[in-house]
Amino acid sequence: MHPFLSSGNTDQRVKYYQKYGTTHLSWLGPVPVLQTCEPNVVHDILTSPHCLDKSHFAINALKLTAGPGIMALRGSHWVKRRKQLNPSFRNNVLMSFLPLFNEETNNLISLLDTLVGQGEQKLLPEFINWSFTTAIQSTMGSDVKENPGIKNGTVLQTFHNLLEDANISVIHLWRQNRIIATLLGIQQRRSKMLNYLNAFALSIIEEKLQTKSNESTETLASRNTIINRVVELIKSGELSYADARCECLLIVVAAFETSAVTVFNTLTLLAMFPEYQDTAFEELKNVFPNGADSEVSHDDIQKLVFLDRVVNESMRLLPPVPLLPRETSADLQLSNGILIPKGVTVAIDILNVHRNKNFWGPEADTFNPDNFLPKNIRERHPYAFIPFNKGKRNCLGWKYAELSTKIALAKILRNFRVSTSFRYEDISFLENIVLEFREKPLFQVHRR
Numbered sequence: 071m072h073p074f075l076s077s078g079n080t081d082q083r084v085k086y087y088q089k090y091g092t093t094h095l096s097w098l099g100p101v102p103v104l105q106t107c108e109p110n111v112v113h114d115i116l117t118s119p120h121c122l123d124k125s126h127f128a129i130n131a132l133k134l135t136a137g138p139g140i141m142a143l144r145g146s147h148w149v150k151r152r153k154q155l156n157p158s159f160r161n162n163v164l165m166s167f168l169p170l171f172n173e174e175t176n177n178l179i180s181l182l183d184t185l186v187g188q189g190e191q192k193l194l195p196e197f198i199n200w201s202f203t204t205a206i207q208s209t210m211g212s213d214v215k216e217n218p219g220i221k222n223g224t225v226l227q228t229f230h231n232l233l234e235d236a237n238i239s240v241i242h243l244w245r246q247n248r249i250i251a252t253l254l255g256i257q258q259r260r261s262k263m264l265n266y267l268n269a270f271a272l273s274i275i276e277e278k279l280q281t282k283s284n285e286s287t288e289t290l291a292s293r294n295t296i297i298n299r300v301v302e303l304i305k306s307g308e309l310s311y312a313d314a315r316c317e318c319l320l321i322v323v324a325a326f327e328t329s330a331v332t333v334f335n336t337l338t339l340l341a342m343f344p345e346y347q348d349t350a351f352e353e354l355k356n357v358f359p360n361g362a363d364s365e366v367s368h369d370d371i372q373k374l375v376f377l378d379r380v381v382n383e384s385m386r387l388l389p390p391v392p393l394l395p396r397e398t399s400a401d402l403q404l405s406n407g408i409l410i411p412k413g414v415t416v417a418i419d420i421l422n423v424h425r426n427k428n429f430w431g432p433e434a435d436t437f438n439p440d441n442f443l444p445k446n447i448r449e450r451h452p453y454a455f456i457p458f459n460k461g462k463r464n465c466l467g468w469k470y471a472e473l474s475t476k477i478a479l480a481k482i483l484r485n486f487r488v489s490t491s492f493r494y495e496d497i498s499f500l501e502n503i504v505l506e507f508r509e510k511p512l513f514q515v516h517r518r
């Protein structure tokens with residue numbers, strides 16, 4: 071047994087897999103953790119009804135960002151909440167967001183236009199702004215854009231600071247202890263930020279509750295957006311104000327960093343491998359022959375088969391959520407004979423599942439969109455690629471994420487070419503809840 075997961079030790083984890091095998095027991099501070107990057111074991115864990123709950127250390131870290139919402143709930147509480155929120159992620163609701171996805175991406179394109187010819191730039195903050203503005207409107211309604219806290223950036227900055235706190239606290243478990251955190255002044259800062267976000271979310275919910283719904287303009291899709299859904303659930307007594315507020319905030323948390331990072335990572339890889347960027351551009355020229363300002367529809371996205379391969383390959387090598395922390399709620403027998411007792415923390419190492427050479431071949435660390443040719447997908451273990459998790463507790467927003475990120479990438483790549491002097495072999499990671507590069511590549515933006 072040996073130390074586990076101190077900030078930024080993904081390289082060390084690879085060495086442990088080589089030395090101790092692809093499933094082994096390790097430590098997170100004082101907590102024993104079964105760690106795996108083996109798709110057969112991942113399959114056993116993710117299909118078991120006894121491994122649906124998150125581990126306590128992950129739940130406590132999540133609670134620091136918004137409270138005990140769907141991502142942190144356990145057992146029957148989680149089952150009930152998932153059923154309550156499911157309608158907000160159906161196809162009709164998703165399709166109703168297409169104009170919003172297009173409009174917010176157009177704003178991003180205008181911004182990127184001002185960076186053309188300006189030398190190498192940080193682009194992640196622009197993508198964070200884009201995904202946050204999109205996520206907050208799809209979750210809380212388009213009026214939210216007029217809220218002073220959204221306009222002046224305080225809401226986004228507060229989310230960012232809370233996530234930073236959660237990232238540190240998920241590894242340095244002593245920060246989750248209220249007494250220690252209070253003595254060090256951490257808890258006071260946390261409470262101030264949480265109170266601010268709670269007041270913001272409650273004010274939006276209150277406003278919705280006061281507004282009479284206009285039945286003539288209401289559609290099934292608009293009735294089911296998160297804000298309208300939680301308001302209905304409050305009215306019917308199925309959800310408390312506190313839970314409604316918490317869900318609104320958590321959906322935004324789940325959506326914005328992951329989506330921004332997906333766009334950023336994909337562009338990073340395409341800037342480093344320009345031959346693939348040119349292939350993606352050729353495909354985009356064929357689908358959008360009339361130029362760069364075209365609206366992107368759901369049908370258009372289905373035609374972008376090369377872009378689909380590129381995004382999948384980007385999420386394989388650079389999975390936005392690199393680690394899934396679980397906890398067994400009963401003894402769990404794996405198909406390899408190992409018995410995991412009840413109450414054990416299990417860490418599914420998505421980053422290394424996606425780079426496991428037994429399943430991805432000797433070139434597993436290389437960027438190659440052909441990994442997602444239909445024939446290669448068919449022949450691969452179904453749990454060797456799990457960027458959105460699989461099974462009952464998969465990502466609720468995966469279709470949303472696929473659509474919004476592809477619309478953004480399609481428009482960016484149709485309008486611009488991006489280049490970087492940063493090299494693929496120099497990428498290394500910080501061990502955060504959402505994957506983060508230790509050193510962030512800068513980009514030059516060129517007009518197509």
Ligand code: HEM
Nearest residue numbers: 140141324325328329332390391457458459465466467471
């Ligand atoms: C590329 C972007 C995204 C990736 C890679 C991603 C990945 C994931 C993963 C791996 C999980 C499982 C976490 C765990 O159980 O430990 C998850 C859960 C979740 N995601 Fe996403 N996500 C993305 C975008 C989104 C978006 C855009 C939304 C909402 C609009 C969303 C909403 C959620 C929710 C609500 C859960 C919790 C589901 C539950 O516990 O039942 N995600 N996501």
